[in-house]
Amino acid sequence: MIGPATLRDVARLAGVHPGTVSRALNPQTRGLVNERTARRVLDAAQELGYRPNPIARGLRTNRSNTIGVLVPDLMNPLFAAVVRGIEDGLREGGYTPLIANTDNDAERERVAYEAMSARQVDGFIAATARRDHWLLADQVRTGVKVVLVNRRVDSDALPAVTGDDHEGIRLAVEHLAGLGHRRIAHLAGSQTLYTGWSRHLGFLDAMKACGLEVDPDLVVFSDAFTEKEGARCCGELLDGGREFTAIVAGNDLLALGCYDALEAHGLRCPDDVSVVGYNDMPFVDRFRPPLTTVRVPHYELGATAAGLMLEQLRGADPPARQLLLAPELVIRGSTAPAVAQADRNTASLDTSH
Amino acid sequence: MIGPATLRDVARLAGVHPGTVSRALNPQTRGLVNERTARRVLDAAQELGYRPNPIARGLRTNRSNTIGVLVPDLMNPLFAAVVRGIEDGLREGGYTPLIANTDNDAERERVAYEAMSARQVDGFIAATARRDHWLLADQVRTGVKVVLVNRRVDSDALPAVTGDDHEGIRLAVEHLAGLGHRRIAHLAGSQTLYTGWSRHLGFLDAMKACGLEVDPDLVVFSDAFTEKEGARCCGELLDGGREFTAIVAGNDLLALGCYDALEAHGLRCPDDVSVVGYNDMPFVDRFRPPLTTVRVPHYELGATAAGLMLEQLRGADPPARQLLLAPELVIRGSTAPAVAQADRNTASLDTSH
DNA sequence: CGGGGCGCTGCAAACGTGTGCATAATCATC
DNA sequence: GATGATTATGCACACGTTTGCAGCGCCCCG
Numbered sequence: 001m002i003g004p005a006t007l008r009d010v011a012r013l014a015g016v017h018p019g020t021v022s023r024a025l026n027p028q029t030r031g032l033v034n035e036r037t038a039r040r041v042l043d044a045a046q047e048l049g050y051r052p053n054p055i056a057r058g059l060r061t062n063r064s065n066t067i068g069v070l071v072p073d074l075m076n077p078l079f080a081a082v083v084r085g086i087e088d089g090l091r092e093g094g095y096t097p098l099i100a101n102t103d104n105d106a107e108r109e110r111v112a113y114e115a116m117s118a119r120q121v122d123g124f125i126a127a128t129a130r131r132d133h134w135l136l137a138d139q140v141r142t143g144v145k146v147v148l149v150n151r152r153v154d155s156d157a158l159p160a161v162t163g164d165d166h167e168g169i170r171l172a173v174e175h176l177a178g179l180g181h182r183r184i185a186h187l188a189g190s191q192t193l194y195t196g197w198s199r200h201l202g203f204l205d206a207m208k209a210c211g212l213e214v215d216p217d218l219v220v221f222s223d224a225f226t227e228k229e230g231a232r233c234c235g236e237l238l239d240g241g242r243e244f245t246a247i248v249a250g251n252d253l254l255a256l257g258c259y260d261a262l263e264a265h266g267l268r269c270p271d272d273v274s275v276v277g278y279n280d281m282p283f284v285d286r287f288r289p290p291l292t293t294v295r296v297p298h299y300e301l302g303a304t305a306a307g308l309m310l311e312q313l314r315g316a317d318p319p320a321r322q323l324l325l326a327p328e329l330v331i332r333g334s335t336a337p338a339v340a341q342a343d344r345n346t347a348s349l350d351t352s353h
Numbered sequence: 354m355i356g357p358a359t360l361r362d363v364a365r366l367a368g369v370h371p372g373t374v375s376r377a378l379n380p381q382t383r384g385l386v387n388e389r390t391a392r393r394v395l396d397a398a399q400e401l402g403y404r405p406n407p408i409a410r411g412l413r414t415n416r417s418n419t420i421g422v423l424v425p426d427l428m429n430p431l432f433a434a435v436v437r438g439i440e441d442g443l444r445e446g447g448y449t450p451l452i453a454n455t456d457n458d459a460e461r462e463r464v465a466y467e468a469m470s471a472r473q474v475d476g477f478i479a480a481t482a483r484r485d486h487w488l489l490a491d492q493v494r495t496g497v498k499v500v501l502v503n504r505r506v507d508s509d510a511l512p513a514v515t516g517d518d519h520e521g522i523r524l525a526v527e528h529l530a531g532l533g534h535r536r537i538a539h540l541a542g543s544q545t546l547y548t549g550w551s552r553h554l555g556f557l558d559a560m561k562a563c564g565l566e567v568d569p570d571l572v573v574f575s576d577a578f579t580e581k582e583g584a585r586c587c588g589e590l591l592d593g594g595r596e597f598t599a600i601v602a603g604n605d606l607l608a609l610g611c612y613d614a615l616e617a618h619g620l621r622c623p624d625d626v627s628v629v630g631y632n633d634m635p636f637v638d639r640f641r642p643p644l645t646t647v648r649v650p651h652y653e654l655g656a657t658a659a660g661l662m663l664e665q666l667r668g669a670d671p672p673a674r675q676l677l678l679a680p681e682l683v684i685r686g687s688t689a690p691a692v693a694q695a696d697r698n699t700a701s702l703d704t705s706h
Numbered sequence: 707c708g709g710g711g712c713g714c715t716g717c718a719a720a721c722g723t724g725t726g727c728a729t730a731a732t733c734a735t736c
Numbered sequence: 737g738a739t740g741a742t743t744a745t746g747c748a749c750a751c752g753t754t755t756g757c758a759g760c761g762c763c764c765c766g
């Protein structure tokens with residue numbers, strides 16, 4: 001009797017056939033076995049501390065109770081929160097996440113996907129951000145279960161749960177418009193990433209809804225969601241000599257880059273230029289100035305995605321659903337009234353005079 | 354021919370027995386099979402796109418090429434970096450991490466451990482922080498492979514890789530002493546956690562090495578590594594009316610709490626009190642003021658731990674090794690000379706006069 | 707020419723579960 | 737009370753891989 005107890009051990013102790021034990025222990029098939037013997041089996045299992053072997057079970061059933069989670073980078077607190085939500089959500093259904101970082105690199109995604117498929121994962125939750133995706137093709141071909149989180153594909157063929165970028169950007173633009181800003185710039189994220197793309201679209205619509213004109217010269221596209229790119233693009237706006245009093249950034253990191261560029265140009269935020277970020281990362285309330293931003297419920301994003309996956313695993317084939325979670329504007333110190341800004345300019349002129 | 358190709362399929366195509374295919378494909382046993390047939394098998398496998406089934410293999414070999422990773426909270430960027438290092442390190446050896454958050458809760462740790470054991474993980478890397486630990490007992494009993502990261506157990510019986518807290522705190526204290534500070538307070542983390550405990554010890558030694566006296570009233574212990582606790586404990590120091598010009602915090606978050614408490618008491622950092630953190634979390638350079646702190650190479654911590662695990666998996670039983678990784682002091686805006694501080698006080702007195 | 711050693715491959719038994727099928731036992735029905 | 741329906745359990749195989757053992761052919765050497 002070395003190693004953990006097996007089905008046979010339990011069978012021997014209970015005086016029944018291993019097959020019966022299997023049926024008695026599986027809630028699904030317990031109805032097939034006599035209540036009294038089921039009781040005896042359960043007691044025996046309890047006594048031996050029996051734990052079913054998921055490996056053996058997986059071999060037989062072709063399932064692993066495991067979900068592959070593809071995420072660009074766990075070190076990004078945004079994705080860490082999503083993953084945390086996924087983990088907690090999956091636990092409800094007895095599933096375990098298998099996590100892999102892809103760095104948004106196609107090749108690494110591919111190998112992670114292959115490795116996970118080989119490990120017989122029962123489905124994939126993909127937080128990788130590219131808009132076009134081979135997963136889509138592979139999904140329709142092989143019927144593998146997929147849920148997208150924090151992004152969708154253009155065709156809307158896959159179930160997905162994302163923040164409502166359209167609404168979030170609208171909140172940001174309305175806030176700025178309410179403060180009197182009229183010439184608002186947009187520092188967009190990469191258009192190959194879903195979030196960059198959708199927020200850009202949201203910006204165009206929101207401006208129109210507020211009756212403001214979008215100056216194409218005031219929209220600049222970054223290559224990546226990084227501080228460095230944010231600084232570069234914001235510097236581009238400033239060097240161009242274009243007039244604007246506020247920036248809507250596609251991301252908190254881009255907004256942070258704006259801080260740097262503004263400082264490098266001797267401008268102050270929010271006195272000279274207001275800045276709005278997106279995501280409400282941890283600690284953005286600690287920045288100088290504290291960042292006004294749009295909060296996305298990342299944890300709930302993950303938890304909801306997990307729920308969608310569980311639903312898909314249970315039911316035969318539920319309809320592909322596209323869920324939107326509501327964002328929330330968090331007003332802090334990086335935005336100020338445009339009028340006050342003008343006042344301050346004249347005021348400073350007065351004193352300098 | 355539905356589903357992925359199996360060993361038998363390859364055998365059929367190559368005209369050999371499945372056992373031979375197994376041997377030919379396993380680099381370990383390839384020497385046993387004729388070179389020509391091995392070639393034929395490899396070609397056949399290539400043609401069918403054969404991928405070995407890790408589940409079946411695991412059932413047979415009782416191994417899963419998987420390492421359980423126990424971490425308090427992935428949303429803490431510190432642990433995210435460690436996990437990232439572990440993942441990259443394990444990949445070298447063909448292993449995959451299976452990650453679980455434990456929230457430093459004993460019960461959750463236990464169930465995660467059980468679940469992972471059932472999944473036949475080949476070892477555990479534990480970043481959970483408590484000093485006493487059942488893993489130790491279970492390890493000696495069952496011989497399961499364990500590596501600790503970012504912490505050790507008191508007995509030093511388990512291989513571990515940690516930052517050199519002793520040295521790190523010494524750098525911090527020396528820096529402050531060099532700036533002329535003599536009355537230095539210590540805001541220690543929970544003493545039930547390894548890092549809180551070791552840094553406290555480091556503080557005592559470093560003070561002695563610098564020829565400074567440790568005033569027991571200037572050492573206060575927090576219950577958790579959070580901003581809130583930092584603010585509470587720092588407030589306690591300030592309310593006590595004790596004199597000090599600098600604080601060494603056990604953690605960046607505790608240091609952040611100090612910012613809050615200082616501001617609440619109308620004191621400025623670093624003008625009135627210098628603050629040093631620990632860890633160099635992302636974005637601490639963005640705080641007001643930018644935080645002077647001790648950088649710990651978290652990614653390398655994880656990568657090294659993975660290496661230790663691989664070593665342990667290959668070799669029979671390597672000696673339990675205790676590795677220390679060197680920290681680095683990052684000087685920013687939260688520390689200032691104690692003399693300059695006095696100057697500023699008198700200066701402000703002069704102007705107010 | 708026979709025997710022993712060696713290199714290679716086939717054979718089959720595992721690993722622990724799940725499940726269709728058969729079978730024994732129990733029960734209801736006419 | 738015989739028959740068919742129902743219930744409960746045993747039986748055996750399958751999942752895909754690894755691996756000890758056996759056997760076959762070959763070569764070398766005596």
